[in-house]
Amino acid sequence: MKVLFISLFLALSYYDDIHVTALFNPSDIRNHLSSRTPYRFRSNKNDTRIRYPDCKDSKIWMIIRHGTRLPNSKDITAAQSLIDLRDEILLQHTSGKGQLTKEQLKRLEDWTSDIDVDHGKYLTTEGQFEMIDLADRMQNRFPHAIKQKYSNKTFLFRYTGTQRAQQSARYFTTGLFEKKVAQEIIFPPVKEVDLVLRFYKHCDRWQKQVKKNPETYKESQLYIKSQEMNETLESLSERLGLTRVISFETANTLYKFCGYETSWDAQHKTSAWCAAFDEETILPFEYYHDLKKYWKDGYGYELSYQQACISIKHMFDSFRNDAGPRATFLFTHSGTILKILTYLGLYKPEFPLNSTYRDEDRKWRISDIDTFAANLAIVLYKCKEGDHVLALHQEDIIRLPMCSEDLCPLKTLEEHFKDSLNNCDFNEMCSLERGDVK
Known part of the structure; x- marks a missing residue:
């Protein structure tokens, strides 16, 4: 255990240096790696x-x-083609x-890919440290809600x-308690x-009319063929x-x-393949993935985020249940995080993302909102003026769109979501007998 935390201390010391480098340099391509952006570039070190x-x-309710x-x-199989x-x-x-x-050529020359296909999607050592450190910081911020x-x-x-969600949970608890x-x-x-954790996997209507619907990918496919992408x-x-x-498929790999x-490297070295990009060529690839996620997991179709009422209802129920747990931690996946953020009205762009215009100032940027270890916490505060929540x-700290202050009355949220939660009938919502999605 002592060795583990010495290693963690050394790793975090390096985190601080590399975090500052990336955070304050928008031209750093490591800030634009979509859902594979390192969490160490986004996490708040002030605990x-x-x-x-x-x-x-x-x-506290945290997903x-x-x-x-x-x-x-x-992707592991595709990496083999990168050798040629x-x-x-x-x-x-x-x-x-x-x-x-x-130097870049030397790093490419030394590059190998020896990942076991059977270990696909397994949590990495870096992922373990992310969970330990995240838990420790959250406990420091909210010591009454998250007891030691x-x-x-x-x-x-x-x-x-x-495996990745199970191991994330286990290393998170290591950060909260003694081994x-x-x-x-x-x-x-x-x-x-x-x-609660993965509603969309069981929503037949969403699976057919959104995930497997070619229209969902129309804008991202058009963008692949755009002049900007060709250039x-x-x-x-x-x-x-x-x-x-080079083909788009190879470039995307x-x-x-x-x-x-770049995310998983224990010494926090940048991947040799990042040398292929500069601050201009990285942005269209980031946008391509933003387009895909926007239409599949975000504001593109109402059904995508309407389903998240199931998870938010779980949050309200946990706050209302005085006999229930003080601290709820749910370990899930990108699709759930994005749909919940959308349900809450966060990061909505001024207009639907499309293939013809890449808004550089858009709010919907996966590299910022859905990195590895992305998380959302809602904290219930008991105040003299009644119950409040902090997100x-x-x-x-973020201000929810329906709130006028960061620390928001719980009643404000309950009133805002009253209709959608009262009508949160998953079976009806996800029935294939209902009409086409909007």
């Missing part, structure tokens, strides 16, 4: 207790995307083509039936159908020294591995 006059933190993971089997591309790049640079430096002493009556931990205590945590059995691929190819224009490897996203 001072959050106090309000005449109020005390009483309960957390798993920590940094390995690629899925499809790497050799082609090195060969072209010996002929004077390309713009990569000697464990009891299965005051804590509730739930995760989906995936011996963490090993004795009681986790409820994984539900085969868990509508980006040409610029990317020239930078790599290729005598041909480079983009993904730039994110994966934190990525550990930063």
Whole structure:
């Protein structure tokens, strides 16, 4: 245990330096890696207790995307093709083509891909540290709601039936309690159908009319064929020294591995494949993924985020139940986080994202709102003037759109969501017999 925390201390010391570098440099491509953006660039390192006059933190409901993971089997297989591309790049640079430096070429030359396909999507060591550190900071901020002493009556931990979510939960508890205590945590059995943690997986109407609907991907597919993307691929190819224009599919694999490897590297080195991009060519790839997520998991279709009423209802119920847990921690996935953020009205762009215009100032940016270990916490404060709630996203205090102050009366939220929660009939909402989605 002592060795673990010495390692963690050293890692966090490095976090601070690299976090500052990325956070205050918008041109740093590591800030634009979509859902694979390192959480260390977004987390709030200030863990001072959050106090309000005449109020005390009483309960917390927190939903957390798993920590940094390995690629899925499809991406692992695709990475094998990068070996031939790497050799082609090195060969072209010996002929004077390309713009990569000697150091970048050396890192490409040393690059290998030996990930076991059977370990696809597994939580990485970096993901473990993310969870430990996140738990420690949250406990420091809300010591009354998140006690240091464990009891299965005051804590509730739930995760989906995936290795990455299960391990995220277990390392999170290691950050809250002593290792011996963490090993004795009681986790409820994984539900085969868990509508709170992953509702969309069981919504037949959403699966058919949104996820598997070609119209959902119309704008992102049009963007692939846009002049901006064509020019980006040409610029990317020239930078790599290729005598041909790289395909979007191959370039997107480079983009993904730039994110994966930068996020999981224990020494926090940037992936060798990030050398393919500069501050201009990285942005269209970020936008492509923003487009996909906007139409599939965000504001594109009402059904996508209407389903999240199930999760928000769970939050309200936990606050109303005086005999229930003080601290609820739910470990889930990107799709759940984005739909809940959308249900709450957060990060809504001024107009629907489309293939013809890339708004550089858009609020909907996955690199900011849905990194590895992305999280949303709602904290209940008992105040002299009644119950209030505070929302934190990525550990930063945010003001919910329906509230006039950061610390918002619970009644304001209850009134705002009254209709959608009263009509939160999942079976009816997700029935294929209903009409087409809007």
